[in-house]
Amino acid sequence: MGRLLIAGIVICFLTANVQATVVLWEDWESGTDGWVDLSGTVVPTLSNEQNTTPGGTYSLKVQGNTIGNSMNALDRNLDAATAVNWYVEWSFFDTGATREYLQIRSYSEGGSSGALQQLISFGVYNAGVDLTVYNARVTNGGVGWTNTTIRRVPNVWHTMRVEQDEAGNLKFFIDGQLGLETTTTSIYGITSLRVGSALTNGGAAVYFDDIKVGIVPEPATLALLLCGLPFLRRRSA
């Protein structure tokens, strides 16, 4: 019975890891896959100048752009809206851009269709914010553009991460350090991403790599559902 209990616990943890579902993972090593170009004069390109994928070569280079807006970004629609307890993690290399970031979006009709229910951005911005730190935006039901507590360090890769829970608590991390905690009353799953601000950026390119969208498991629920089973079986045996 002891052996069965241990097996049950092992299965419990394995299942819990599987439950931490990865919805999307983009390393740019096999092209731009399902990403759609906004088109225009300036377009992002795959580049071998920078990369964070182990054994890989490419990242996405959002070009330095002083020409105009509504271009120089890629969109990726998800097949379905994620659960609301999502996370998005990516690598970000900034060469001094005035405003470049990744945009996490939720549209009422899925993908990029219908009403924009939520837009959360994370990177660097240039209007009404502290230009020495990384900035974030919670457009609907939140703080708008605001500051993190983490100083900008350009020309090196950083790991950016945003998490949302079911209560609308949002956490913004840079290199594993919590830089901002805030809330939103507009709590939605993700339906699409945009890489790049699609605005002029002072002519300074940025790079994105290893973009991952996933679902954060609810530890309490999983523990009860999965880990409780072997104990119940043991008790009834």
Ligand SMILES: [Ca+2]
């Ligand atoms: Ca890569």
